[in-house]
Amino acid sequence: MQGKYKALWLDENDNLVVLDQRVLPxxxxxxxxxxxxxxxDAIENMTVRGAGVIGNVAAFGVYLAARESAGDFDRxxxxxxxxxxxxxxxxxxxxxxxxxxxxxxxxxxxLPANFLKALKNEAILIADEDCERSQKIAEYGADIIEEIxxxxxxxxxxxxxxxNAGWLxxxxxxxxxxPIYEAQKRDIKIHVWxxxxxxRNQGANLTAWxxxxxxxxxxxxxxxxxxxxxxxxxxxxxxxxxxxxxxSGDSANKIGTYLKALAAKDNDVxxxxxxxxxxxxxxxxxxxxxxxxxxxxEDEVKYMRGLDKEGRVQELQVVQSQSSALNYGFDVTPARLxxxxxxxxxxxxxSVDAVSEMFEDLI
Ligand code: MRU
Numbered sequence: 001m002q003g004k005y006k007a008l009w010l011d012e013n014d015n016l017v018v019l020d021q022r023v024l025p026x027x028x029x030x031x032x033x034x035x036x037x038x039x040x041d042a043i044e045n046m047t048v049r050g051a052g053v054i055g056n057v058a059a060f061g062v063y064l065a066a067r068e069s070a071g072d073f074d075r076x077x078x079x080x081x082x083x084x085x086x087x088x089x090x091x092x093x094x095x096x097x098x099x100x101x102x103x104x105x106x107x108x109x110x111l112p113a114n115f116l117k118a119l120k121n122e123a124i125l126i127a128d129e130d131c132e133r134s135q136k137i138a139e140y141g142a143d144i145i146e147e148i149x150x151x152x153x154x155x156x157x158x159x160x161x162x163x164n165a166g167w168l169x170x171x172x173x174x175x176x177x178x179p180i181y182e183a184q185k186r187d188i189k190i191h192v193w194x195x196x197x198x199x200r201n202q203g204a205n206l207t208a209w210x211x212x213x214x215x216x217x218x219x220x221x222x223x224x225x226x227x228x229x230x231x232x233x234x235x236x237x238x239x240x241x242x243x244x245x246x247x248s249g250d251s252a253n254k255i256g257t258y259l260k261a262l263a264a265k266d267n268d269v270x271x272x273x274x275x276x277x278x279x280x281x282x283x284x285x286x287x288x289x290x291x292x293x294x295x296x297x298e299d300e301v302k303y304m305r306g307l308d309k310e311g312r313v314q315e316l317q318v319v320q321s322q323s324s325a326l327n328y329g330f331d332v333t334p335a336r337l338x339x340x341x342x343x344x345x346x347x348x349x350x351s352v353d354a355v356s357e358m359f360e361d362l363i
Contacts (some may be wrong), residue, residue, distance in 0.1 A: 005127055005171040007053055008060070014067075014120065016060045021168055025209035026306075026313050033057070036065035036079035043086040043093070050169020050242045051279055052130055055092030057085050059123040062100035064120050073108055077101070085173060089252055089330050090243040091281045096126055119179045127273060131172040133276040136344035141179025141239065141274055144340075144347065148236055148270065149188065157183065158236045159161040160193040160226055161325035164206035165241025165253035165274065171245040176240040179342065184216055193229060193255065197254055199300040199327060216288050223256055227263035238264050239342070242275045247363070249335030249350025250287025251275075255328050261337035273333070273350070287332040287354060294329035294350045301325035 004010075008018045016033040022045070023029060031047050031360055033039050039061030042048050048057050065079035084097040107118045149157050163169075165176035173181050183190045192211055197203035204220050211218040221229070229235050238260055242251045251257075251273045264271035284290040302319040319325055335350035348358045356363060 004039075005131070006054075006083065007171060008049070008056060008127075008169045010060070010120075016057065016064065018042060018057060019168065020047050021049055021206060022047055022213050023313070024168075025205050033061070034064065035068045036061055036083060039064060040082050040086045042357050043083070049200075049202070050164060051090035051092045052170030052175070052276065053168065054087060054090050055096035055278060056123070056127045056130065056171055058086075058093050059096040059100050059126045062097055062104070063116070063119040063123050066104060067116055073104075076104060078351065080104075087294060089294045090279075092278050093241075095278045099126065124359055126172050130170060130278075133278075133344035134167075134170055134173045134175065134178045137175055137274050137276065137342055138173060138178035138182035140344075140347055141272070141342045142182035142188070144270075144272065144342070145179055145183045145188060145190070145237065146186065152236070154236060156189045156191050158191050158193060158234055159227060160195070160229065160235045160238045160260065161207060162195040162203065162238075162240045162257050162260055163197045164202040164210070166207060166210040168206050168210060169241060170276070173211075175276065175279075175342075176239045177207065178274065179239060180211075180216060181214060184214065190216060192216060193226065193235060194218050194220045195223050195256065195260070196220055197228060197256065198223055200302075201304075202254065226260050227267075230263050230267035230269050235264075235267075235269050238269060238271045239274055240272075241275050243293050243330055243340070244273055244281050244287075245273065245279055246284045246287035246290065246335075246354050247280070247282050248285045248287065248352050249273075249338055249348075249355060250285075250291070250332055251335075251338060251341075251350070252287060252291040252293070252330045252332045258331040258333045258337075261333040265337050270339040271333075271337060272340050272342050272347075273338055276344055277359060277362060279357070280359065280362070282359070288334060289331075290334055293331070296327045296329050298325035298327055301327050 069075035166174035338350040
């Protein structure tokens with residue numbers, strides 16, 4: 001893999017091209033990002049979203065910022081700070097900008113062309129490493145699926161997922177969806193319950209689109225359906241991605257994940273979080289107290305986008321104007337509700353001891 005990924009790539013002028021996730025699944029268009037401000041806009045307005053891809057876009061954004069600041073290192077630092085602050089919860093964003101800026105500091109005395117080349121190569125390396133991590137997560141996750149299937153002699157394996165943690169969110173096969181793609185390769189009969197994931201509908205719009213493209217059987221459900229399905233023994237496992245995970249295993253993910261974890265606990269359904277090491281925040285142990293939760297515009301709750309009967313994309317107001325709305329982007333699932341963390345290094349218990357042991361070299 002060298003710089004061409006499914007959700008983002010560099011064009012012939014070394015600008016970053018991304019799939020516009022705001023308009024999927026009804027339109028497939030791209031947006032070209034040429035500088036730092038456009039990087040910030042794309043992350044803020046969710047042209048791109050999902051912890052991993054945000055990190056990748058930010059890394060390429062630092063490269064574009066370096067090109068724009070033409071040797072002025074102070075300017076580059078300012079632009080990188082803007083990119084770093086474009087969204088608050090997904091820690092891959094800060095991780096990627098810090099990694100790029102650490103390299104920029106080391107290489108700042110190089111000739112301008114070589115300096116830029118070093119930054120571009122680092123951004124490509126970050127994305128390449130994400131692809132490798134996704135593949136490992138796919139394999140460890142699919143091993144769990146295989147084991148549960150065999151133990152319970154299941155014919156079809158039913159997974160429930162929330163939001164989108166496929167290749168639109170982490171290059172190049174995702175985190176939560178990676179084991180599902182791998183299970184398909186292993187000829188495991190798999191069916192996915194896709195939470196629609198209000199208010200932005202990342203499940204209905206993005207996960208369902210990815211699964212349909214891959215030919216994986218799936219059913220979109222309203223967000224409140226999962227608990228009932230679990231009571232009826234229609235869910236064999238829940239897998240979600242994460243945006244920031246504390247050293248204790250407390251995991252921030254799209255709003256509503258916590259409620260699924262509670263229902264899973266009450267029904268003895270295994271609940272896994274899939275994540276690469278770059279999604280850990282080893283500085284914190286209490287996720288509920290310490291992970292910053294983004295509050296987004298109330299318009300995301302009050303308006304919905306879709307196709308009308310004539311097939312035209314329309315945005316409709318679904319809440320009366322005189323009511324206000326509150327839009328928390330994420331919630332935190334406490335470690336006690338998590339069966340395990342599926343990482344590129346293996347499956348890890350959600351606890352300070354287990355995480356510290358597996359990621360000792362990074363802490
Ligand atoms: O607000 P988003 O769409 O950027 O949030 C992304 C998520 O919360 C996803 O659920 C995902 O699991 C994390 S990215 C792998």
